[in-house]
Amino acid sequence: MSMTEPKGTVSVQELIAKKSNRGLLAFLDKWMPKILFAIAAVSVLTTIGILATLVVETYIFFTHVSVFEYIFGTEWYPFANSPSYGVLPLVVGTLKITGIAIAVAVPVGIGTAIYLSEYASERMRRIIKPVLEVLAGVPTIVYGFFALTFVTPILRSVFPEISIFNALSPGIVVGIMIIPMIASLSEDAMTSVPSSMREGAYALGATKFEVALKIVLPAAISGIVASTVLAISRAIGETMIVAVAAGSTPGFDWDMTGSIQTMTAYIVQATTGDAGYGTTNYYSIYAVGFTLFLFTLVMNMFAQYISKRFREEY
Amino acid sequence: MKYIDHQSVAANTKSRIAKNLVLKGVFFAATMFGLIVLAILLYRVITQGSGYLSVEFFLNFASRIPEQSGIKAAIVGSIYLMLVVAPVSIFLGVGTAIYLEEYAKKSKGSTFIKINISNLAGVPSVVFGLLGLTIFVRYFGLGISILAAGLTMSLLILPIIIVASQEAVRAVPKELREASYAMGATKWQTILRVVLPASIPGILTGSILALSRAIGETAPLVVLGIPTVLMFTPDGFLSTFTALPMQIYDWTLRPQVAFHHAAAAGIIVLMALLIFMNSIAVFIRNKYQKRW
Numbered sequence: 001m002s003m004t005e006p007k008g009t010v011s012v013q014e015l016i017a018k019k020s021n022r023g024l025l026a027f028l029d030k031w032m033p034k035i036l037f038a039i040a041a042v043s044v045l046t047t048i049g050i051l052a053t054l055v056v057e058t059y060i061f062f063t064h065v066s067v068f069e070y071i072f073g074t075e076w077y078p079f080a081n082s083p084s085y086g087v088l089p090l091v092v093g094t095l096k097i098t099g100i101a102i103a104v105a106v107p108v109g110i111g112t113a114i115y116l117s118e119y120a121s122e123r124m125r126r127i128i129k130p131v132l133e134v135l136a137g138v139p140t141i142v143y144g145f146f147a148l149t150f151v152t153p154i155l156r157s158v159f160p161e162i163s164i165f166n167a168l169s170p171g172i173v174v175g176i177m178i179i180p181m182i183a184s185l186s187e188d189a190m191t192s193v194p195s196s197m198r199e200g201a202y203a204l205g206a207t208k209f210e211v212a213l214k215i216v217l218p219a220a221i222s223g224i225v226a227s228t229v230l231a232i233s234r235a236i237g238e239t240m241i242v243a244v245a246a247g248s249t250p251g252f253d254w255d256m257t258g259s260i261q262t263m264t265a266y267i268v269q270a271t272t273g274d275a276g277y278g279t280t281n282y283y284s285i286y287a288v289g290f291t292l293f294l295f296t297l298v299m300n301m302f303a304q305y306i307s308k309r310f311r312e313e314y
Numbered sequence: 315m316k317y318i319d320h321q322s323v324a325a326n327t328k329s330r331i332a333k334n335l336v337l338k339g340v341f342f343a344a345t346m347f348g349l350i351v352l353a354i355l356l357y358r359v360i361t362q363g364s365g366y367l368s369v370e371f372f373l374n375f376a377s378r379i380p381e382q383s384g385i386k387a388a389i390v391g392s393i394y395l396m397l398v399v400a401p402v403s404i405f406l407g408v409g410t411a412i413y414l415e416e417y418a419k420k421s422k423g424s425t426f427i428k429i430n431i432s433n434l435a436g437v438p439s440v441v442f443g444l445l446g447l448t449i450f451v452r453y454f455g456l457g458i459s460i461l462a463a464g465l466t467m468s469l470l471i472l473p474i475i476i477v478a479s480q481e482a483v484r485a486v487p488k489e490l491r492e493a494s495y496a497m498g499a500t501k502w503q504t505i506l507r508v509v510l511p512a513s514i515p516g517i518l519t520g521s522i523l524a525l526s527r528a529i530g531e532t533a534p535l536v537v538l539g540i541p542t543v544l545m546f547t548p549d550g551f552l553s554t555f556t557a558l559p560m561q562i563y564d565w566t567l568r569p570q571v572a573f574h575h576a577a578a579a580g581i582i583v584l585m586a587l588l589i590f591m592n593s594i595a596v597f598i599r600n601k602y603q604k605r606w
Contacts, residue, residue, distance in 0.1 A: 028502045033417045039409030040418075043431050043476065046469045050441060053448040111344025119338055120345075128345060135352050137523075137588060139530025141559045142581050145566045146355050149362075149574050179348050205327075207334035230436070237438025239533035244566055264440050264533070271447070271537045289444045293437065300436035 054293055057286030064280040070287060074252040076261075078270070078281050085284055087291060089250035093167070093260040094236055094295075097246065100171025100256070101178060101235040106228055108175075109182025113224070116183070117190035118212045129184070136180035144244030147173040152245060165247025165259035173245070174238050178231040185230065189223020190216050222310035226303045233299035237292065239264040263292045359585070363578030371579055376543045376561065380572035383565070385580055387544040391460070391555035392529060394548050398464025399471070399528050404521050406468065407475025408510075411517075414476075415483040416505055435473035442470045443537025451538060458539050461551045466534050471524040478520020482513035515602035522595040526588050532559040558584050 062070070065085045073086015112132070116125050152169040156162050162169075193216050201211045217224070247259025248269050261269070270285045366381075374384025410431075418424035446466030456462035486509050494504040541556055542564035548555040558580060565577035 025500055025503065029500045032502045032505075033413070036409050036413035036417060039406055040413040040427055042406050042469075043410060043434060043472060044427060046445070046472070047430050047434055049449055050437065050445050053445055054441075057448070108344045108347050111341045112348060115338075115341035115345045119341060128349070131349055131352065134592075135348050137526065137592065138352075138355070139532065139559060139584060139588070141530065141532040141562050141566070142355070142359070142585070145562065145574075145577055145581060146358070148566060150354070150358055176348070176351050183348070207330050209334040209337045210330065233436055237440065239438065239440040239536075240563065243533075243536070244563070264438065267440050267444070268533065268536050271443070271539060286444060289441055293441050296436055296438055297433065300433055304432070 050293070054286055054290040057283050058290045061280070061283035061287040064283065065287075076250040076266075078284055083280065085280075085287075086252075087263075087288065089252045090261060090263045090266055090288060091291070092252055092254075093242075093246070093250055094262040094264070094292075096167040096254070096256060096260060097171045097174055097238070097242055097262055098232055098235040100168060101175035101238075102228070102232060104172055104175025105178045105182050105231060105235075109179045109227075109231070110186055110224060112179065112183040113186035113190055114212050114216075117187045118208055118216060132180045132183060135176075136184075138177075140177065140238060140240040141244070143173050143177050144170075144241045147241055147245035159257065162257045163247075163259055165245065165249075167246060167256045167258075167260045170241045170245040171256070173241050174235050177238065177241065178234050181231050181234060182224075182227050185227030186220070186224045189220035189227070192223075193219040222307055225310075226307040229299055229303040229306065233296045233303070236299065237264060237296050239268060243268040263288050263295075267292075356585075359578045359581045362575050363580070363582045366576050366579035367582060372583075375545050376556075376564075380565075380570060380576050383573075383576050385558060385561055385583060387547055387556050388558045388561035388580070389583070390547040391544075392558045394460045394551070394555060395464055395467065395557055396525060396529060398460060398551060399467045400521070400525055402465065403468040403471050403475050403524065403528075404517075407472055407521070407524075408479045408517055410472075410476045411479030411483055412505060412509075415480055416501070416509065431473050431476055435477070438533075439470055439531055440533040440537055442466055443534035445469070446534060446538050456552065458541070458554050459552045460548055460555050463535060463538055463540060463555075463557075464551070466538065467528045467531065470531065470534060471528050474524040474527065475517075475521050478524070479513070479517045482516025482520065483509060485516060486512045515598050519595045519599045522591050522598070526591040526595075529591070530559055530584060530588060532563055535560050536563065558587075 070085055070087050072088070073084060074088050075084040075086045076089040077084050116128060120128065147169045151173055152162075152164060152166065155166070155169055156164075197215055197219065198211050201215045206214070242262045242265045246262060246265055248261050248265065249259040250261040250266070251258070266288050267285055270281060276282060370382075371384045372389065373386055374382055375386050376388075377383040410427075414424060414427065418427070443466065446462060446469075450456050450462035450465050451458060454462075456465075490508050490512060491504055494508045495501075499507070535557055540560050541554060542560050544554070544556045562577050562580040562584065565573045565580065568574075
């Protein structure tokens with residue numbers, strides 16, 4: 001179909017075509033998606049960088065130390081004259097901290113979430129939630145300072161057999177650090193339970209506690225479990241609190257009162273100058289880092305799986 | 315005929331109500347636990363550290379004598395660090411968010427990027443330190459410099475900025491974009507002149523919160539090998555430096571109690587900085603963020 005134009009008028013198309021910056025605009029519209037894609041690729045490159053770094057250096061480590069000794073060895077003495085590289089003491093140290101932290105954070109965190117979502121007034125919630133966010137925003141070095149100079153002395157005055165560096169104090173403080181995470185994610189899961197379900201239970205004469213326990217908790221369980229698993233992952237990867245307050249003596253036992261070492265704390269100790277470039281100790285940092293990375297990766301993926309697989313849709 | 319045994323109902327109800335009351339108290343106590351710990355932490359830090367806060371504390375370098383120790387090198391180093399982290403991480407984060415929200419089609423590629431970002435957010439900061447040590451410090455040969463540490467920190471907080479920016483961009487209503495298209499604007503024009511201005515408050519809020527995470531982060535700096543005692547301030551981005559959390563870490567590890575007080579003073583400065591940044595973020599959120 002051809003257009004017939006009356007004389008003396010200008011076509012809008014021509015006007016647009018005449019605009020001087022049209023070329024630049026076309027150029028930008030063509031190339032910006034590609035430039036932005038390149039920027040978005042940085043996050044993927046970061047992951048590849050982390051994986052490549054860890055895998056390559058860990059591989060070199062395993063040309064010095066047998067895989068079997070590393071995974072199943074129960075002695076970690078990298079700085080001894082005849083060093084031994086069994087990672088299990090570091091893993092046990094990490095598990096001690098994580099176990100104590102979870103024992104503190106899960107009851108308190110879920111209790112907080114229930115209070116905020118079921119009992120607290122809107123006003124209360126609006127005051128308490130930001131304060132909990134502050135708790136989540138405290139730098140971990142500050143928590144480390146708190147563990148060493150406040151929690152440890154208190155524990156030692158109650159149980160004199162505890163040494164200055166121990167698992168208990170940093171474990172408790174790591175637990176305090178992850179309370180806001182469990183509380184806020186669990187509360188999100190609980191408030192997204194539709195109120196019609198609560199009201200159904202109230203109509204049958206249930207008390208608030210019964211509603212919380214028998215209606216809201218089961219309905220929100222996937223979110224609560226996912227938040228706990230994420231918190232476990234955070235506790236496993238927590239570095240400064242344990243580096244300051246847990247000590248540096250890896251041990252293959254379940255003693256909570258003595259000095260321990262976690263995977264993260266070893267990385268800090270070894271990179272603070274005790275391991276020269278190219279030595280077995282240098283590569284051991286990456287082997288431990290890789291182990292730590294795998295632990296947290298499995299936990300994170302497990303959390304994602306739970307929240308997807310078991311989510312109740314309303 | 316009696317259908318309901320009122321006595322047993324009353325007995326049953328009483329214990330249930332009592333249980334409800336007791337557990338309400340328990341849940342309330344759980345909520346208070348976190349708040350009380352925070353209060354104790356702040357109280358301890360302030361009572362221990364306030365005696366060390368003076369003008370000299372800001373103007374002195376670290377010293378073997380705790381009373382003469384200061385945070386000059388640390389605070390200047392932290393500022394330099396932020397001068398690298400802020401532009402790099404915001405540029406990368408906002409770019410990624412725009413790509414994912416505006417350009418990426420629902421393909422396997424974009425799903426992969428999203429999964430990758432959420433997994434990256436869960437990687438412990440100490441592992442980012444290992445990445446920075448290997449890639450930036452050694453492979454790129456940047457040495458133990460502000461630039462190397464800044465790039466490492468940027469990657470660490472990148473996922474936070476991406477997610478916050480994505481939310482901000484997503485919150486811009488479709489009608490605004492369509493109005494812009496209807497006026498003949500191209501896609502990039504629409505993004506640059508409509509979507510970005512509308513989402514800037516959200517992006518800024520998220521970015522400031524992410525930066526406040528970076529300013530207190532210690533583990534990657536320790537792994538990179540940032541020194542703790544420096545007698546000079548950096549003279550460029552390739553210079554070595556120390557940062558506020560590193561200085562606090564060093565003082566905390568020392569056995570003398572006097573150094574713990576200096577650490578507490580450093581913590582007061584760090585926390586004041588964080589509260590200041592957070593208030594700016596909250597201010598921007600409350601003042602400029604529109605509900606569409």
